Amino acid sequence: MSAQLSPIDAAKSIAAKFAVQFVEDGMRVGLGTGSTSAWMIRYLGERIKDDGLDIVCVPSSQRTAELAEGAGIRLSRLDDVKWLDVTIDGADEYDGELTLIKGGGGALLQEKIIATASDRMIVIADHSKEVGHLGAAPLPIEVVPFGLQTTRAMVEAVLEGMDVLGWEAAVRRVDGSPFTTDAGNHILDLHLNRIGDPRRLALALNQVPGVVENGLFIDICDVVVAGHGDGRVEVTDLENGTISEALMDVEQASNIFANL
Numbered sequence: 115m116s117a118q119l120s121p122i123d124a125a126k127s128i129a130a131k132f133a134v135q136f137v138e139d140g141m142r143v144g145l146g147t148g149s150t151s152a153w154m155i156r157y158l159g160e161r162i163k164d165d166g167l168d169i170v171c172v173p174s175s176q177r178t179a180e181l182a183e184g185a186g187i188r189l190s191r192l193d194d195v196k197w198l199d200v201t202i203d204g205a206d207e208y209d210g211e212l213t214l215i216k217g218g219g220g221a222l223l224q225e226k227i228i229a230t231a232s233d234r235m236i237v238i239a240d241h242s243k244e245v246g247h248l249g250a251a252p253l254p255i256e257v258v259p260f261g262l263q264t265t266r267a268m269v270e271a272v273l274e275g276m277d278v279l280g281w282e283a284a285v286r287r288v289d290g291s292p293f294t295t296d297a298g299n300h301i302l303d304l305h306l307n308r309i310g311d312p313r314r315l316a317l318a319l320n321q322v323p324g325v326v327e328n329g330l331f332i333d334i335c336d337v338v339v340a341g342h343g344d345g346r347v348e349v350t351d352l353e354n355g356t357i358s359e360a361l362m363d364v365e366q367a368s369n370i371f372a373n374l
């Protein structure tokens with residue numbers, strides 16, 4: 115008997131499996147970070163091994179680089195490939211315009227760079243990440259270590275003038291110490307509850323000295339592949355203006371899980 119995936123993990127797995135079908139020979143591919151991206155990396159590795167798929171990939175984090183190397187994926191640096199055909203990545207939330215909150219895993223800076231330097235960004239997620247209004251999930255922002263608490267106070271002052279329902283900026287900590295990103299910075303998690311105007315907020319946050327980047331991805335994502343625990347995937351494609359549905363094999367995802 116195969117090990118059972120939870121419905122959420124099955125949803126992530128089938129979204130990832132569906133999305134790797136978009137990757138073609140010769141492509142330069144950006145690899146996201148997080149648990150859904152980890153599935154995508156496994157499936158890309160399979161396509162390379164089984165179908166001889168010939169691609170070069172740019173990882174968005176050290177963690178992703180290690181996973182990709184383990185999956186037999188050829189890696190390069192963004193400055194060497196210069197531009198990417200597609201980036202596939204997860205998200206913490208997405209709305210109807212495919213505006214995203216990202217950075218739950220702390221990789222938002224490199225993720226935003228590679229997604230922006232791509233012809234196409236495809237988000238893979240379990241369907242629970244879809245929201246009417248962004249902001250139930252904390253919005254991460256990356257800040258430099260110098261003057262961390264002063265930057266935090268300046269960010270909270272900016273939040274007071276914004277269309278949000280919460281104003282707390284909390285330093286993300288691991289074992290009591292500030293979490294450090296791959297770029298050597300820290301993360302502030304903004305607890306906003308509801309973001310009325312993501313565009314205005316993103317611009318205002320990036321004006322604060324010490325803020326390197328925010329986790330709002332606006333006009334960057336082109337396609338969302340959302341998985342459901344029962345095997346359905348919903349594909350929202352902004353370029354074509356279409357929403358389509360497909361059925362994937364959840365049992366197969368569970369078998370892969372059992373063999374990990």
Ligand SMILES: O=C[C@H](O)[C@H](O)[C@H](O)COP(=O)(O)O
Pocket residue numbers: 146147148149150151203204205206215216217218219220221222225
């Ligand atoms: O920094 C991390 C990323 O933005 C992730 O893509 C995001 O947090 C979603 O992660 P997961 O796929 O684990 O839900």
